[in-house]
Amino acid sequence: MSEDEDPSSWLVSYGATAEVIADNLSDLHQLAGKLDEAEGVCFRDAFCMPPLEAITRGNHETPGVIKNQRRSCPEEAGHEEERRASCAADGEEQSRSNHKNEAVYLVGHSLGLQPRETSTLVQAELKKWANVGVNGHFSGEFPWMPIDEFANPLAATVVGAKAEEVCMMNTLSVNLHLMFTTFYRPQAAGRYKIVYEEQAFPSDYFAFESQARLHDLDPSKALLALPPDPETDVVDEEALLELLRTDESIAVVCLGALQYYSGQLFDVERITRVAHExxxxxxxxxxxxxxxxxxxxxxxxxxxxxxCTYKYLNSGPGSIGGFFVHERHFKEGYDEGGPGAVPSQKRLLGWWAHDKSTRFEMKHELKAATGAQAFSLSNPGVLLMMCAIASLRVFDRTSMQRLRLRSERLTLFLWRILEGVLEQESQKFGASSKLFSIVTPAERGKRGSMLTIKFADGDLCRMVHGAIEKKGVVIDYRSPDALRITPVALYNTFGDLARFAEIFSEELAELAAP
Known part of the structure; x- marks a missing residue:
């Protein structure tokens, strides 16, 4: 199978037509099994899957161990051999049970699952700290002083960058402020506006607003929001491009490459090109x-x-962030002058921006590190870095192109399930009684793995969310009327979606009945 193959053709070749899916919402398991066997590429066994009992009982306070339930991933220090044995047994059990003892986790867009290697790597660094103390900076498989050198190249591959263009540190919002400190240079009589999508994640908006205020600008004038279409909830990209071409007061365009609410995927390459022009x-x-x-x-x-790294990069809640700076903004020494150079006074500096070869000489004269490292401030937290490395090593076993192919197949299968549910409900309640609509763009090139559905009745939306979670299906409720559902290519299966289809359609039918 080629990586640019149409996922619709692939599904149809195994009998997964829209009609078959719509007619068998309560019994897609055999079809899903055939698709999972044919697809082949899945790293589910590399992750700790939430036990079904933990979700259905609402037992969210006891990590790892559920009474009378197998251990999903032991976390107690000193139990490494037990953890290894348990995880190995889990893999065998999962193969036999077809994952029936696991929850259906379709919320990787909010928090990715824990890689099984995370505990091993973190425990190793805790043990090293206990045993050798400060000498851990220069010893072991992952010495702490150059720890970012293990993560940065792996992250660079995922984002399509050179290793020297990526740096792992801080969190997303902190890094966004650092990038604005360098690249947002408003001119009183020229370019000063920040263009963003109106439904931007709140932390992004607060960053934009505070950056405007730091430059003594009125946010109501300096911030230019792109409203979504009131009918579709997605942004008109052509309108954005026309705005960039005609409004000479715009200094920066800053968008979520993939919109967090609607799931709309922007054409980053085209937007960047028009912006630069x-x-x-x-x-x-x-x-x-x-x-x-x-x-x-x-x-x-x-x-x-x-x-950030806690969603699709599976590095844990509040995990370390990362940033990219294009190499054309680099210049040796980062002094003023020269094409594409970033003046030192336009960056916030810290000792981790100093070249590592002389960093510990503690001089007050900056010898800038190479590449994006020169934008860093302080040494990254080692335990957080190990969480990121554990996940990035899974990505390193495949490619983003192959994961994208799998993702498109899974998400199209989910799309057809949702369309089948809508058809089923229209037959029961009439075509005019549309219970929900799919907000995410239908065109596969304009979406990622997540689909957002918006309910006509917010109370029904909330009740459906609660009801299916009691049956072991974990998705995301966005007040007041939306659900976000994501099959993650690394660990979700068609079998997961078959279970979702059965439970979601049954609970919706029951709750929507007059």
Whole structure:
């Protein structure tokens, strides 16, 4: 199978037509099994899957161990052999039971699952700290002083960049502020506006607003929001491009490459090109794009971008962030002058921006590190870095292009399930009684793995969310009337979606009945 194959043709070749899916919502398991066997590429066994009992009982306070239930992934220090044996047994049990003892986890867009290697890597660094103390900076498989050198190249591959263009540190919002400190240079009589999508994640908006205020600008004038279409909830990309071409007061365009609410995937390459043609800096928030869709930040000439690692990069809640700066903004020494150079006074500096060869000489004269490292401030938290490395090593076993192919197949299968549910409900309640609509664009090139559905009745939406979670299906409720559902290519299966179809259609029918 080629990586550019139409996922619809692939599904149809195994009998998964829209009609078959719509007619068998309560019994798609055999078809799903055939698709999972044919697809082949899945790294589910590399992750700790939430036990069904933990979700259905609402037992969210006891990590790892559920009474009378197998251990999903032991976390107690000193139990490494037990953890290894348990995880190995889990893999065998999962193969036999077809994952029936596991919850259906379709919320990787909010928090990715824990890689099985995470505990091993973190425990090793805790043990090293206990045994050798400060000498851990220069010893072991992952010495702490150059720890970012293990993660940065892996992350660079995922975002389509050169290793020296990526740096793992801080969190997304902090890194976004750092990038604005460098690239947002408003001019009183010239370019000063920040263009963003109106439904931007709140932290992004607060960053934009505070950056405007730091420059003594009125946010109501400096921030230019792109409203979504009131009918579709997606942004008109052509209107954005026309705005970049005609409004000479725009300094920066900063978008979520993949919109967190609607699931709309923006054409980053095209937006960047038009921005540059018209003197605008192009920055991107990659929170919902990184690890989800293929990115080519270097080739697309993006100025800078920031990302988190707790969603599709599976590095844990509050995990370390990362950023990208294109190499054309680099210059040896980072002094003023020269094409594409970033003046030192336009960056916030810290000792980790100093070249590692002389960093510990503690001089007050900056010898800048190479590449994006020169934008860093302090040494990254080692335990957080190990969480990121554990996940990035899974990505390193495949490619974003192959994961994208799998993702498109899974998401199209989910799309057809949702369309089948809508058809089923219209037959029961009439065509005019549409219970929900799919907000995410239908065109596969304009979406990632997540689908958002918006209910006509917000109370019904909330009740459906609660009801299916009691049956072991974990998705995301967005007040007041939306659900977000994501089959993650690394660990979700067609079998997961078959179970979702059965439970979602049954609970919706029961709750929507007059």
């Amino acid at each position: 018209n003197g605008v800096i192009a920055l991107f928030d990659l929170a919902h794009a990184v690890g989800n869709v293929p990115l080519k930040l270097h080739d697309w000439n993006v100025d800078a971008a920031c990302f």
